[in-house]
Amino acid sequence: MEKRVTFRGWFLPLCLIAPQIVISAVFFFFPAGQAVWQSLFIPDPFGLSSQFVGLGNFKYLLGDPYYRASFVTTAIFSTLVTLASMIPALFLAVLADRLVKSAGVYRTLLIWPYAVAPAVAGVLWMFMFNTRVGVVAWYLGQLGYDWNHVLDGTEAMGLVVVASSWGRISYNFLFFFAALQAVPRSIIEAAAIDGARFWRRFFTIVLPLLSPTTFFLLVVNIVYAFFETFGVIHTITAGGPQQATTILVYKVFSDGFVGQDLGSSAAQSVILLGVVGLLTVLQFKYIEKRVHY
Amino acid sequence: MATVELDDIHKRFGAEEVIKGVSLTVADGEFIVIVGPSGCGKSTLLRMVAGLETITSGELRINGLRANEKEPMDRDIAMVFQNYALYPHMSVAQNMGYGLKIAGLPRDAIAAKVAEAAKLLQLKDLLDRKPRQLSGGQRQRVAMGRAIVRDPAVFLFDEPLSNLDAKLRVQMRLEIRQLQADLGTTALYVTHDQVEAMTMADRMIVMNAGRAEQIGTPLDVYERPSTLFAAQFIGSPAMNVLPAEGGADGLRVAEMVLPNPAAITGPVMVGLRPEHLYPDPEGPIGLRVRLAEPLGANTLLHGTLASGEAFTASLAGVHGIGQGGTMLRLSVAPENIHLFDAASGRRLG
Numbered sequence: 001m002e003k004r005v006t007f008r009g010w011f012l013p014l015c016l017i018a019p020q021i022v023i024s025a026v027f028f029f030f031p032a033g034q035a036v037w038q039s040l041f042i043p044d045p046f047g048l049s050s051q052f053v054g055l056g057n058f059k060y061l062l063g064d065p066y067y068r069a070s071f072v073t074t075a076i077f078s079t080l081v082t083l084a085s086m087i088p089a090l091f092l093a094v095l096a097d098r099l100v101k102s103a104g105v106y107r108t109l110l111i112w113p114y115a116v117a118p119a120v121a122g123v124l125w126m127f128m129f130n131t132r133v134g135v136v137a138w139y140l141g142q143l144g145y146d147w148n149h150v151l152d153g154t155e156a157m158g159l160v161v162v163a164s165s166w167g168r169i170s171y172n173f174l175f176f177f178a179a180l181q182a183v184p185r186s187i188i189e190a191a192a193i194d195g196a197r198f199w200r201r202f203f204t205i206v207l208p209l210l211s212p213t214t215f216f217l218l219v220v221n222i223v224y225a226f227f228e229t230f231g232v233i234h235t236i237t238a239g240g241p242q243q244a245t246t247i248l249v250y251k252v253f254s255d256g257f258v259g260q261d262l263g264s265s266a267a268q269s270v271i272l273l274g275v276v277g278l279l280t281v282l283q284f285k286y287i288e289k290r291v292h293y
Numbered sequence: 294m295a296t297v298e299l300d301d302i303h304k305r306f307g308a309e310e311v312i313k314g315v316s317l318t319v320a321d322g323e324f325i326v327i328v329g330p331s332g333c334g335k336s337t338l339l340r341m342v343a344g345l346e347t348i349t350s351g352e353l354r355i356n357g358l359r360a361n362e363k364e365p366m367d368r369d370i371a372m373v374f375q376n377y378a379l380y381p382h383m384s385v386a387q388n389m390g391y392g393l394k395i396a397g398l399p400r401d402a403i404a405a406k407v408a409e410a411a412k413l414l415q416l417k418d419l420l421d422r423k424p425r426q427l428s429g430g431q432r433q434r435v436a437m438g439r440a441i442v443r444d445p446a447v448f449l450f451d452e453p454l455s456n457l458d459a460k461l462r463v464q465m466r467l468e469i470r471q472l473q474a475d476l477g478t479t480a481l482y483v484t485h486d487q488v489e490a491m492t493m494a495d496r497m498i499v500m501n502a503g504r505a506e507q508i509g510t511p512l513d514v515y516e517r518p519s520t521l522f523a524a525q526f527i528g529s530p531a532m533n534v535l536p537a538e539g540g541a542d543g544l545r546v547a548e549m550v551l552p553n554p555a556a557i558t559g560p561v562m563v564g565l566r567p568e569h570l571y572p573d574p575e576g577p578i579g580l581r582v583r584l585a586e587p588l589g590a591n592t593l594l595h596g597t598l599a600s601g602e603a604f605t606a607s608l609a610g611v612h613g614i615g616q617g618g619t620m621l622r623l624s625v626a627p628e629n630i631h632l633f634d635a636a637s638g639r640r641l642g
Contacts (some may be wrong), residue, residue: 189345194392194439195366204391208382281399 038266046258052227057267066243067251067268069268074247077161078225084165086214089172094202096173096212097180107177114170118228129209149237153244156237160245164229172217179213189248203281219283226276248272295356295369295446295479296321297342304337304503305308313503314351322477324470328490329500330526332530332568337499339483343372343449371440372449375456377432379424379439386411386420389438396443410438413472416446430461441476448480454489466493485526491515493636499523508634521638524564524631530593535562536635544630547600549577552627555642562638564631566605567593576624580604583618587611594621597637 007013039057043050061067098108114125128136129149137147149155183206191201208215227249233239239246239254246254249272256265297319304312311334319325342353344365353360371392379388387439389410390403392461398406411417414434418441424432433453440448453469454462470493473480484490490497491511499506499514500520507514507523517526518532525531537546539558544551545562568591570578579599586593592612598604606623632641 184376184378186374186376187380188371189343189365190372190374190378190439191380191391192345193343193370193372194443195395196391197366200395205380211382223364 004258012115021207033076035266035273039270040261040263042263045170050263053263056230057263058271061264061267061271064127066246069243070246070248070251073157073162073243073245074226075245077157077245078222080157080161080226081164081168081229082218082221084161086172086217088165088170090176090210090214092169092173093176093180094206096177102172111170113167114168117231118164118167119231122163122232125159125166125232126236129159149241151241153241155261156241156245160229160233160236164225168224175213175217176210183209185208215287216285218287221281222279222283223276226272248275296354297447297479297481298352298354298357299338299342300352300354302338302341302353303349304334304341304346305349306420311503312341312349315498315500315503315505317498317505317508319479319481321458322479324473324480324482324493324495326362326482326484326494326497328484328494328497328526330485334503335483335485335500337339339449339451339481342447343370344368347639369446370449371380371443371445371447372451373404373433373436373440373453375452377424377436377453377456379432379435380422384421384423385416385427385435385438388424388435389442392439392443406442407438410442413441414438429457430465433457433465437472441472441478442628445516446479448478448482450480450482452484453482454484455486464523469493475541476614487529491527499526502525516562518631519640521562521564521633524633524640528566530567530607532565532631533565533604534633535563535565535598535602535604537561544632547598547602549579549598551577551625551630554627554630555632557641561641562633562635565625566629566631567605569629570606570608570623570625572608572621573624574622576622578604578625580606580621580623581618582621584636585612596621603640 019126021039025158031150038053040052041050042053042057054060093112096103096110099106113121128134131137131148131150134147140147147155149159157210187205187209187284191205196204229247230249230253233245233247233250237245248268252265252268252272255261259265297317299315300315302312302315303310306350315338317325327338329335341348344360344363344367348361353369355370380391383391386404386407389407393403393406407420408417411420414437415562416431416434416438417437419427419431424435427435433456436453450469454465457465466489469482471572482489482493490499494511496508496510497514498508501520501522506526507519509517510517511527514523514527518527521534525534535546536543537551537560539545539553539556539561541558542550543553543557544563551563580594580596581598582594582596584595586595589611591607594606594608594612596604606621633639634641
């Protein structure tokens with residue numbers, strides 16, 4: 001039974017939801033509205049005046065090969081980050097779940113990377129793979145592989161994906177681990193008696209039961225890859241080489257605050273807003289149907 | 294079809310020994326009920342037979358072959374769990390067919406076997422439902438169906454009826470017993486309910502603190518309980534137990550004197566089943582009735598003896614005895630007096 005509270009009058013309910021409304025208004029609706037408004041103008045280089053261009057910014061962007069390339073980059077990047085942060089996390093969680101002794105220590109250690117801020121993680125990985133002083137780059141050199149993510153776009157992409165996923169594995173691990181612990185022991189035992197061995201049980205029983213968690217993490221990780229990886233990319237590659245790691249949100253920043261093209265930047269952020277909104281709706285509409293709550 | 298042999302089975306969890314040596318030979322097709330209070334190790338014993346717990350020492354043989362090291366799937370058993378443990382994301386048909394699918398049976402063979410089991414359990418109309426759309430009794434049936442479609446050598450039941458309401462429990466009890474008899478499959482059934490044990494078992498094991506107190510047919514255990522624990526656990530309401538002193542003139546229980554059937558001397562414990570007492574104006578037992586529970590067919594009288602001990606009698610018919618301290622004289626036939634050693638609790642005579 002759902003319990004509902006009925007209020008007499010408007011004053012109290014309004015007070016109760018006011019904080020949420022104020023926060024949403026100040027930090028989301030107002031800036032989002034401004035972005036939409038700004039996307040209709042082209043300001044002059046000094047920011048003293050601006051000219052109304054209607055949908056001109058959008059028209060220009062859609063014809064811009066660099067912008068279209070950034071879409072592809074973003075798709076590749078977010079897919080890789082989501083996979084690279086969820087699959088290892090699930091694997092580690094399965095291992096931790098099998099552990100009887102010292103599971104707590106193992107779990108705590110696995111959570112640590114999450115405490116590292118993305119930008120700091122970026123610097124960490126940047127130093128490890130630095131072409132001149134990086135430890136990993138040096139060892140790769142010893143093995144005969146000439147690592148240079150400053151020149152090689154694929155290597156740069158690999159590095160930012162690893163650096164972005166690394167801390168995220170901890171976060172996903174926590175959720176997967178909790179979900180695994182919540183799978184009733186007797187269902188696993190019933191499957192064992194029914195003849196399913198470990199991996200068969202995992203794929204036919206455990207994984208379907210984890211689907212609500214997997215779905216939640218999918219949504220959250222895609223949003224993470226779209227927005228929160230900015231710090232990592234900024235510190236490691238700054239979008240280079242040759243825009244190979246310029247994802248949409250990084251292009252918003254570099255066009256707007258480095259290139260000073262505020263109109264185009266605003267238009268990009270409006271498009272980004274639409275893309276993420278659309279993705280989330282699609283996920284809920286199509287993937288959620290396959291989720292067993 | 295199989296025999297199951299337990300040979301001095303022990304189980305330790307760390308330093309604590311929870312099963313202290315249980316031996317049992319189950320004949321092919323026999324229905325064995327393992328009964329005991331919470332924490333007596335009955336579920337652990339069943340889980341060791343299932344292969345869900347390791348056996349610390351002793352040997353388990355299924356069909357004469359050592360099974361200690363076998364994985365659950367290699368033991369040819371099926372188990373019904375207390376919470377049914379149905380796969381929530383699968384339909385009833387998928388739940389029942391899962392084991393067959395794993396075994397690699399063709400699709401139409403699985404469908405045929407599932408249909409057959411569904412017919413037997415009256416689940417035909419529910420095959421497409423998910424477990425959450427079923428009632429408790431239906432889920433119970435699906436769990437049964439999942440066990441029978443695989444046609445295992447041994448059925449294991451872990452308190453399968455304890456989540457059902459009283460009426461359904463009585464009905465399912467009959468159905469399970471009937472089904473097992475029809476299929477002729479060896480079964481081990483764990484319960485804490487002595488009525489289930491009495492009504493279902495070919496033989497029962499009364500367990501207490503990791504030991505088998507008594508192994509025998511229900512009537513054996515009822516009529517000749519081998520320990521004080523078995524005597525008090527089986528039978529409802531529970532047996533009255535009083536300390537007594539055996540002598541040449543009879544058994545002295547406080548100021549009462551009962552016949553001494555086996556002429557045992559020294560301190561003993563006397564056990565009297567409430568239903569074996571009958572009213573007798575000359576009877577040796579004086580019961581001061583505090584509370585009467587009329588059940589229709591019989592009446593339970595709770596009260597105290599002159600010595601202050603709590604005592605219960607179950608008399609046939611309705612007795613219009615008031616609640617407040619009526620004195621009633623009772624007697625008991627000598628063959629219905631059970632005697633136990635005061636120290637060890639073992640049966641005497």
